Amino acid sequence: MADTSMDDYMTSAIWDAFLTDRDRKVFKAAGYGVAGLRPERPALVLIGFNAGHLSSSAGIAGAASAMKQACELAVSARARNLPVIHVTGATRNDAWDKPAEDGRPAGANPIASEEFDDEIAPETTDIVIRRQAPSAFFNTDLMSFLNVLGADGVVLAGGQTAGALRATAIDAFSLNLRVVIAQDACFDAWESSHALTLCDLNAKYADPLPTADIVDWFTTLASDAFVLPTGSPDKRLDLMPAATSRRT
Amino acid sequence: MIWDSFLSERDRAAMNARGATGPNGLGRKPALLVIDVSWGFAGDRPDEPILDSIKRWPNSCGAESWQAIERISALCEGGRARGIPVLYSTGRARADAWDIGSWAWKNSRTKEQVPATPQDRDANEIVAPLAPKAEDILVYKRKPSAFFGAPTATHLRRLGCDSVLLTGTTTSGCVRASAVDAFSHGFGVSAIADGCFDRAQSSHAIALFDIAMRYGSVIDTEAALAHIEALPDPESATRPVW
Numbered sequence: 001m002a003d004t005s006m007d008d009y010m011t012s013a014i015w016d017a018f019l020t021d022r023d024r025k026v027f028k029a030a031g032y033g034v035a036g037l038r039p040e041r042p043a044l045v046l047i048g049f050n051a052g053h054l055s056s057s058a059g060i061a062g063a064a065s066a067m068k069q070a071c072e073l074a075v076s077a078r079a080r081n082l083p084v085i086h087v088t089g090a091t092r093n094d095a096w097d098k099p100a101e102d103g104r105p106a107g108a109n110p111i112a113s114e115e116f117d118d119e120i121a122p123e124t125t126d127i128v129i130r131r132q133a134p135s136a137f138f139n140t141d142l143m144s145f146l147n148v149l150g151a152d153g154v155v156l157a158g159g160q161t162a163g164a165l166r167a168t169a170i171d172a173f174s175l176n177l178r179v180v181i182a183q184d185a186c187f188d189a190w191e192s193s194h195a196l197t198l199c200d201l202n203a204k205y206a207d208p209l210p211t212a213d214i215v216d217w218f219t220t221l222a223s224d225a226f227v228l229p230t231g232s233p234d235k236r237l238d239l240m241p242a243a244t245s246r247r248t
Numbered sequence: 249m250i251w252d253s254f255l256s257e258r259d260r261a262a263m264n265a266r267g268a269t270g271p272n273g274l275g276r277k278p279a280l281l282v283i284d285v286s287w288g289f290a291g292d293r294p295d296e297p298i299l300d301s302i303k304r305w306p307n308s309c310g311a312e313s314w315q316a317i318e319r320i321s322a323l324c325e326g327g328r329a330r331g332i333p334v335l336y337s338t339g340r341a342r343a344d345a346w347d348i349g350s351w352a353w354k355n356s357r358t359k360e361q362v363p364a365t366p367q368d369r370d371a372n373e374i375v376a377p378l379a380p381k382a383e384d385i386l387v388y389k390r391k392p393s394a395f396f397g398a399p400t401a402t403h404l405r406r407l408g409c410d411s412v413l414l415t416g417t418t419t420s421g422c423v424r425a426s427a428v429d430a431f432s433h434g435f436g437v438s439a440i441a442d443g444c445f446d447r448a449q450s451s452h453a454i455a456l457f458d459i460a461m462r463y464g465s466v467i468d469t470e471a472a473l474a475h476i477e478a479l480p481d482p483e484s485a486t487r488p489v490w
Contacts, residue, residue: 015450018254022298023448030302030447031357133432134462162458167428174391174425176349190461192251192259196454200420203448204354 013208014183015199018192032203038217039153039178041225043083043146046070047136047158047165049120050088052113053187062187062194063159067120069185069211070157074120076215080223083149085142086122087164089114090130092239097132124231134167143175149226153178155214156206157185162193169206179206182214249466250441251457254450273464274475275411275436279404280327282320282336283394283416283423285378288371290317290417290445298447305371306357309417309447316445319469320415321377323443326473328381333407335385337394337422339372347390392425400426401433411436413472415443420451427459437464440472 016024027033049070053063077084091098095110114130122128129142136142146154154172156179158165165186172179181201188194198208209217252260290313291301298310324334341348345359352358380386389398404412412430414423414437423444430437439459446452460466467475 018256018450018454020449023450026298026302026447029299030306031355034354034356036353134428135432138429138432162454163462167432170392170425170428171396173350174393174396178350178353190255190259190262190457192255192454193458193461196254196420196451197458200448200451200455202354203451204421205350206354 013199013202015195015202018195019199027203036207037153037178038207039151039155039180041150041152042155042178042180042221043085043149043151043153044073044077045085045087045136045142045154045156045158045168046074046120047087047156047168048160049086049117049158050113051115051117052089053159054117055113060159060187060189066157066159066185066187067117069182071120072211072215073155073157073182073185073218074126076218077155078123078125080218080221081226081228082218082221083145083151083226083228084123084126085129085145086116086120086126087129087131087136087142087158087168088116090132090237090239094240097239122234124233125228127229128234130236131164134164135171136164136168137171137175138167146177149228151177151226153180155180155182157182157211159187160193161186161188162190162197163188166197166201169201173205180214181206181208182211183208184211249457249460251453251460254453255457269460270462270464271436273411273437274467275409276479277407277409278411278413278436278438278476278479279333279335279407279409280323280413281394281415281426282324282334282374282378283414283426284338284418285313285317285320285336285375285416286338286372287369287375288339290314290375292369302447306355306360307371307447309445312445313417316415316417316443317375317377319440319443323413323415323440323469323472323476324378324384326476327413328383330476330479332476332479333385333403333409334380335387335394335400335403336374336378336380337387337389337398337400337416337426338374340388340390341372349390392422393429394422394426395429395433396425401429404433404435409435411438413476414439417445418448418451419444419446420448420455421446424455424459427463431463438472439464439466440469441466442468443472 294314
C-alpha cells in the first residue's frame with residue numbers, strides 16, 4: 001500500500017510518455033495511484049474478443065496479441081476453477097439497437113461481428129454476458145452472477161480499453177468490487193486512449209498488472225472456492241422478429 | 249482541438265485519414281449537467297496553481313477550475329433563460345466515511361477528504377459563484393457517474409430531455425463516467441470542452457477525445473450557447489410537474 005513504489009511504476013508505465021511534467025507531480029502530490037486491494041475471490045471477465053474486433057480486414061491492431069494473453073488467463077483461471085465470463089454484444093441484424101459506439105458503422109453483418117473468435121470461444125462451463133451498452137454491467141445479469149458466485153472482484157481483459165473495458169471497470173469500482181486489469185491483454189484502436197485509460201484506471205479505480213503476474217497469482221488461489229456451471233452451451237437470443245429474420 | 253498535442257503520431261495520422269467521429273450528441277431537449285463543481289474539486293482560491301491548491305484540497309484541479317466556472321456560469325444563465333433544466337451533481341459521504349468504499353483503495357490521502365476538510369467549507373458544497381437556483385435540480389452521488397445510485401436518469405425522463413450538455417469535473421472521471429452512462433441510457437451526449445476541467449492535462453484532453461470518438465459531440469461554450477439559443481420555442485421546455 002505504500003506509495004513509494006509509484007515513482008518507479010509511473011515512470012516505467014506505458015502512459016508515462018503521454019503525461020505532462022505537471023501531471024506526474026499532481027498525481028503524486030494528490031495521493032493517487034497507490035496499490036489497491038487484490039480480490040480474494042476473483043472472476044475473470046473477457047470483453048470484446050469477437051469477430052468485429054479481431055477480423056483481419058476491419059479488426060483492431062493489438063487485438064490478436066491481447067487475445068493470446070487472454071487465452072493464457074482463461075486457461076489458468078479454469079485450472080483453479082475460477083469463473084471465466086465472456087462479454088460480447090447482442091444486436092438485431094439490422095443493428096437498430098447498436099449505436100455506433102466508436103463512430104464506425106455497424107457493418108454488413110452485425111450479428112456475425114459479435115460472435116466469439118474460435119481461439120477464445122467460451123467453453124461449456126464458462127459464462128456468457130451479452131450487452132448493448134459499453135459496460136458489461138449495464139442492463140445485464142453480470143452483477144447478479146457475481147453475487148451468486150460470491151466473487152469480490154474482477155480481472156478484466158479485452159477491449160476496447162477506453163470503451164467497454166473502461167466502462168466495465170468504472171461500474172465495477174462503483175459497485176465496490178476490487179478491479180485488476182490485465183494490462184497487456186487489452187486493446188484499443190487509439191494508442192493514446194489505451195495509454196491514458198490505463199493511467200486513469202491506475203490512478204483511481206483499478207490495478208493494472210501484467211498477465212504473467214496474474215497467472216502466478218491465480219496459482220496461489222484455492223481451486224474449490226466457486227460453484228461453477230456444470231456445462232452447457234450458451235444459446236444466443238434472436239432479437240429479430242421471426243417474420244423478418246434472415247440469417248446468412 | 250485540445251487533444252491534438254496529446255495524441256501519438258500514429259493516432260493523429262489515423263484520425264486525419266479517417267475523420268470519423270462519434271454520434272452527434274446535440275438534441276432538441278437538452279439538460280445542462282454541472283458535475284461536481286465543489287470546493288473540494290475547484291479549491292477556494294481562483295488563481296491558485298494546482299500544486300499549491302492540492303496541499304489543502306487533495307482533489308483540487310487548481311486555477312483551470314475557475315476558468316471553466318466562468319463558462320459554466322454563462323451556460324447556466326443561458327440555459328435558464330431558455331427554460332433548459334440545470335442539474336447539478338455533487339458527492340456525499342457519512343461523517344464516519346464508512347460509505348466511501350472503493351475510493352479509499354487507490355488514494356493515500358482519502359482520509360483527509362472525508363468526512364471533514366481542515367477548511368471551514370464543506371468539500372462537497374457547490375462553489376458559491378455556481379450556487380444552484382431554486383428551480384435547478386441537485387442530485388447527490390457516491391461514485392463517479394452522476395447516474396450511479398442517483399435519480400438522474402429518472403429526472404431527465406420526467407423532464408422530457410433527449411440529451412445532456414456536460415460540464416464540470418473531473419473530465420476523465422465523473423464527467424466521462426456520466427457521459428458513458430448517458431449514452432447507455434440512450435440520451436444524446438455533448439461535452440462542453442472549456443466548461444470541463446481535470447487535475448491532469450493529459451487525462452482531460454484524451455477524455456474529450458474519447459467522448460468525441462465514441463459517445464457524442466465535443467463543443468465549446470460559444471457553440472453550446474448558440475445551440476441553446478437556436479432551440480425552438482423556449483416555452484416548450486418541460487419543467488417538473490409534480
